[in-house]
Amino acid sequence: MTRHEDDSQMSRFEREGLERFSARQCVAAVGLVAVLLLLFAGGSVREAAEEMETGWERSFLMAVGKPSDVIADNLPFQDAAGDVTAGLSPDSDLSAQAGFSDAGLTTAGGKLPPITPDYFDPQVLGENVPKRELETLLVTGDSLSTPLDLELARLLADDGVRVERAPQLGTGISNDALVDWAQLSGQLTEDNNPSAVVVFIGANEGYPLPGANGTQVNCCGPVWAASFAGRARQMMDNFRQAGETRVYWLLVPTQRDPARAPITDAVNAAVSVASQPWRNQIELVDLPSVFTPGNRYRDSMDIDGEDVIVRESDGIHLNDEGSALAADVVLDAIEQDFTYPGG
DSSP states (O other): OOOOSOTTOTHHHHHTTOOOOOHHHHHHHHHHHHHHHHHHHTHHHHHHHHTSOSSHHHHHHHHHHHHHHHHHHTSTHHHHHHHHHGGGSOOOOOTTSOOTTSSSOEETTEEOOOOOGGGSOTTTTTOOOOOEEOOEEEEEESGGGTTHHHHHHHHTGGGTOEEEEEEOTTOOSSOOSSOOHHHHHHHHHHHHOOSEEEEEOOTTOOOOEEOTTSOEEOTTSHHHHHHHHHHHHHHHHHHHGGGTSEEEEEOOOOOSSGGGHHHHHHHHHHHHHHTGGGTTTEEEEOHHHHHSGGGOOOSEEEETTEEEEOBOTTSSSBOHHHHHHHHHHHHHHHTTTEEOTTO
C-alpha cells in the first residue's frame, strides 16, 4: 500500500496526472461567466439587490446592478436568451381572460359581487374605533330572547340606557305564519331607532323554504340554508339601518334532542353567511362555545365554582341563570363598542 506523508499536499494531483487547469485559467473562466451574465441577464443583479435588506452588501450590488441593467437593456442578448429558454417554462396566452384591473370581474356564472369595507370589522384589523353612546337597546327574537331581555334591562337600569323588549313567542324565520320577520324587523327598527339590537332566534326553525325555482325545500341542506340565509340577511339589513345600528346576533346553543342538531347547525351556518357583507356592523355572539362547547349538550355548568342548571326542562331554552350568564356575554360584546349615558 502506497503511504502518503501528507494528503493535503496539492502536488499529489500533479503526481497522479490529475492537473487540468491553472489558477490563471480558472480566473479567466470566472471572468468569462461574469461577462456572459452581464450580457444575457444584467438586470438580475439589480433585482437581487432590491430584495436584500439594507446594508453594504445591498449598496455594493446596487452599484454594480444599475449599470449592468442599462448595458443589458441596450444589447439584444437578454431578449435572445429569453426567446431561447421560453420553452422551458412556457407562458399561457391569457389575453382573453379578465384581469384584476378590468372593471366588473366576471366568472362563468356572471359578475362577481364587490367586496366592500363593510365586510371587515375594523377592530379585527387593529383599528382603534371610537366608542359611541348606547342610548337605546332593542332586544328581540323568538322565545329564546326571554328572559334574556329582562336580564339585560335589569343590568342596564342604572346606566341610562333605554331597553326595548320585543320578544315574539312562537315565531320563526322559516315560518311566517304568525309574523313575517322581514316586515317586523323593519317596523321594530323604525319604531325604536335603536343604537344597538340584540337578536336571539332559532327555537322554531326547520320548516320548508322556497328554493331558487320556487319549489319547497326541506331542511337542512345547502339549498335550505341558502334560502334561510337570504331571509336572515334581509332582517340584518333592516336592523343595521344602513350602518347606523350595531347588531348582536346570538348563535343558538346545541339542544338536547339530537334530532334538532341539523336544524341548529344549519341556522347558525346560515346566519354566519348572511352577516358577511356587514361584519363591521353585525357581530355574531358565540353562545354555543359558552353553553355547549364542542356541540355537547349539558343541562348544567360551572359558574363561579358551583354547578348551576342553565337550561329549561325542554332542553331548548335558557333558564333564569342561563339567561343571566348570556346577558353578561352580550354586555361584554356591547361594551367593546359603546359607552353608557349614565357613566
